[in-house]
Structure formats: C-alpha cells, structure tokens
Amino acid sequence: MRLCFLVEEQYRHDGMPVDVIRRLTARGHRVDVLRPGGSLIRLTDTVRAGEHDAWVLKTVSGGPGLTLLEGAAAVGLTTVNDARRIRGVRDKVLAAVLAEAHGLPVPPTYAAVRAEEFAALPDSAFPLVVKPADGSSGRAVRLVADRGQLERPGPAGPAGSGMLIAQPYIPNSGVDLKVYCLDGELHATERRSPLHPDRPALEREVPLTPEVAAIAERTGTAYGLDLYGVDVVLGPDGPVVVDVNDFPSFRQVPDAADRVASAVLRLARAGGRGPAAVPAPLAVGGA
Template sequence: MKLCFLVEEQYRYDGMPVEVISQLREWGHHVDVLRPGSSLIRVSDAVRAGSHDAWVLKTVSGGPGLTLLEAAAAVGLTTVNDARSVRGVRDKALAAAVGRSGGLPVPMTYAAARPEFLAEIPDAEFPLVVKPADGSSGRGVRLVVSPGALAGMKEELAAEGMLIAQPYVPNSGVDLKVYSVAGELYAAQRSSPLHPGQTVFERRVPLSAEVAAVVAAAGAVHGLDLYGVDVLLGPDGPVIVDVNDFPSFRQVPDARARVARAILDLARGGGSVMGSPALRVPATAGEAG
C-alpha cells in the first residue's frame, strides 16, 4: 500500500509515528512523510485523487497538518482518523459540546475568547481547570483555585487564544489514559499535571468495565478509530477530560506493530470501522507495560 504521514517537527523523532512508519516500510509498504510545519509543500501535487491509499495525521493541535488532511479527504482520499472527527476533537470546546450532547460524562464547559470573560463564571464553580481550546500534550493546563487567582492570571492567559474552563473534578491525584487500537482498549495510570510535587509515573493498569464502556462510547460519539481518552475517577464515577485523535500509545504492548496493522486495516476498509461491536479489553490488560 501507499501511505502518506503528516508529521510536525515536534514529532519528527517521536516513537509515534516514527516506529510505525518504520514498521510499515519493513512490511514492504510505501510511506511518504510530509512535514507541513517546516517545509514548502506543492499542495496541488501532494493532494490529488489516487495519490495514496490513506493519509495519517500526527501533528500538534494548532498545526497546518489538519488542513492538508481535510484537503485529502475533500478529494476522496481515505484518512486515518476521519478528518471531520479529528477537527472535532482538536477543538476542545467543540469536543466538550459534542461529548455532552452525545451523553458522555464531560464536565460543564465554558469557552471564552478573552480571559476576562472567565470572570463571569459563578464563584461556586471554582476551583477551575483552564486550558487552551487548541491545546495538546497537557500544554497550558492550569488549576485556578479562586476568582482572585483567575484575575491574577489574566495576562498569561491572554496569550493562549480561545480558552475553555471546567470545574475541577476531585480525584486522587492520578488519571487514566485509555488507548483504543483496532477495537482493543489499554489503560495506563498517570500522575496528574494538576498535582505538582508528586512522583511522575505512568504504568499499565487493569481497565474496569465501567471505564471501558465510557471510552468505547467516546470513540463512537466522536467517530474515531485510533484514539486516546483521558479519564478522571471522580466521586460520581468516570469523567472524560480530553480526547486525542492520535496519542502516543505508550503502554500499549507491541504498539509499533499493533498501530501499523490498524492503519493498514483502516486504509483497506476505506476509513472508519466505528459502529462495529469489536471494542474490547484485552485479557492482558492488567500486565505491566
């Protein structure tokens, strides 16, 4: 097969997607790599019907790669994930609205084009988690404990563009990152960036049926096939705090081959396979990664 990967400089040496690209080439597939953030691209030549069997995106949220992925989809090329679905989760305000309307456990979400508008949020909603609407990899996530603290952060928040704010969900100081690959779910427990001072760690853990059901529902609601979901275990159960269209897949055993195989299957099938009952928790989910 002939595949095209859109990779930003930030991920040029990252295990995902570098290892997956290597695996695909070792299997005899042709893989082109475009770096939309650091090179001139002849769009008219690169994006044309029949050029590739599938396009795959691994870029930062605000990067130009998504535009090229959408262009590929517009001329009828298969994309992994669906380009509309990627756009839907890259915008965190949109993702929250879609998630809540789809019945997912997503916190009440406020959006503001300027940080001073966040002052209108009722005091009872504090503490808040505030982050850029186009953020990724934990960038710019802040715990704001009070309206006074929010006022003191106005200048630094002004540089972040569109912001979203959600009431803080009380938790144990760890969260879950759950990955979906070819319908199988893998969970990792991680130290929370909102609780500085604790030992940083990430390890595979068993996945409960309750969390697995929430993560599977997130994939269906957002129309994603390869994805990750950040989950907090709050006092009222699992809460989704983020959805990623192409995460690191750390803690997924043999991720190199599993992700590569999933991409090939999606390319052969013309794209999304969501809607099938294949989402499942592997029997080995409790093993250490």
C-alpha cells in the same frame, strides 16, 4: 501500499509515529512523510487522487496538518482517522458540545476569549481548570483556585489568540487514567496529572473496569474515531472524561507500533471505514 504521514517537528523523533513508519516500511509499503510546519508543500503535486492509499495525521492540535488532511479528504482520499471527525476532538469547544449531546460524563464547560471572563462564574465553579481550546499534550493547562488568579497572566495565551475553555476541577487522587483504543481493543494506563506536579511521576498499565471501558467505547462512537485516547479522572461521583485525543502516544500498550501499523493498513484498505466511523445520531428535542 503507499501512505502519507503528516508529522510536525514536535513528533519528528517521537516513537509514535516514527516506529510505526519503520514497521510499515519493513513490511514493504512506501511511506512518504510531510512536515507541514517546516517544509514547502506543492499542493497540486501532493494532494491529488491516486497518489496515496491513505493519509495519516500526527500533529499538534493547533498545527497546520489538519487542514492538509481535510484537503486530502475533500478530493476523496482515505484518511486515518476520518478527517471529518478529527476536528471534533481537536477543537475543545466543539468537543464539549459533542460530549454533552451524546451524554458522556463530562464536567460543565465554559468558553471565553479572555480568562478574566470566567470571573462571572459562581463560587461553586471554583477551582477551575483553564486551557486553550486548541491545546494538546497538557500545554498551557492551569488550575485556577479563585477569581483573583484569573487576572494574573497565564500560559493560555493573550486575548485574541483563540478560545479558552474552563471546567470545574474534579477532586481526584492526582492520577489521570488514559484509555487507548487500538483496532477495537482498549488499554488503560495511569499517569501523573499535569495539575499535580508535586506527586511522584508514574506511568503504568492498569486493569480496565467495565464502567470505564463502556465510557471509552461510547466516546469513540460519539466522535467517530478508530484510533484514539480518552483521559479519565476518577472523581467522587465516578469516572469523568476530561479530554479526547486522536492518534495518541499509546504508551505502555504492548507492541503498540506493530499494532498501530496493522490498524493503519486495515483502515486504509477499508477506505477509512472502521467500526466507529459513523457517530451515533444526536437526540433532538424531547424523548
């Protein structure tokens, strides 16, 4: 098969996807790598039917790669994940709407262009977790204890650079649970929360409870993804979904590179139609 990987500079030397590309090449497949953030791309020669069996995206949320992937899908090319679904998790405003519509356990979510606008929230909403709507890899996420901190310059970017979202902080142990879905199988790892840098660093595979597994499966169905990760916080009222990622790192997953390579090939042969490719219908109106 001939595959096209869209890889931005941030992931140029990252094991995911570099090791996956090596595995595919070793199996005799041709893999072309495009770097949308650092190279000239001639669209008429690159994005055309019949050139590749599938396109795969590994870029940051706000990067230019998704537009190219959507262009490939627009001319009928297979994409992994489904290009029509990826924006649903990369835009955190849209992701919050979809999560609420599908009944996923998520915190109340507020959106604004300027962080100061969140000062209108009631006292009960604080402390807040504020982050850019197009953020990824924990970039520019900050914990805001009170209204006064909203007026201080933060890492989320200046007004006019994009939407921000805010969610009430869920009390927890300082550890995030990352659940990865790889070709229909779920794996869970614990990792130190970026909101708790004072805690000792850790990253280890852990057992997955039936409750969290069910939430992860519902998340894949809601967003229509085949390869994805779910960030879960174990709060006082149970598991809460705080983020969803398409094509995550799959760190601590045994034989991840080989298994991702196999999943990419399977989805490419199936035209990108995996078990979670069609989201469950939204409920409209009353029951």
